[in-house]
Amino acid sequence: MEAVAGFFMACMMMLGLLALARKVIATWHRFVRDLRGETAQDPPARTNRRGVDVVSYRTRNGRSDYKFRIERAADSGYRAYIVAQPDYGNRGTDNHATHRLSDGRCYYVCWTQRLDSPEQARKVAAMWADKTEDYILQGRRF
DSSP states (O other): OHHHHHHHHHHHHHHHHHHHHHHHHHHHHHHHHHHHTOOOOOOOEEEOTTSOEEEEEEOTTSSOEEEEEEEEETTTEEEEEEEEOOOOTTSOOSHHHHTEEEOSSOEEEOOSSOBOSHHHHHHHHHHHHHHHHHHHHHOOOO
8 A cells, every 4th residue: 555655646747747847848938938038929920710719828928827808899809818827926916017907897907009900919918928927027118
């Protein structure tokens, strides 16, 4: 019985080390990309049955995951609706500090220019996620 428990613990430790190695490698790739001055890759998009893009994005520092729903708005091009994001903790959550707006059903990324394509909305969502991450962790407003 002790041998089985030992084997189980060894397997769990290996899985943990693999997960940690994956995070370290992803962070290293982001660091190298930043040193080279390369821009972040656009988050991958997935279209659901209604034709709405669902976008997952991991911040450049590799700490947080965000999800957005890219939808066409009736009068203003495309919007990046915020589906999931980290909690703001002790930071202010007002619309001005967080650059979010609401249409009554959901928050979306506040952007002053018209977003004419889903690709533009995805880029803005990725930029917003990185800036929001800085705000949450360090209080840097944007």
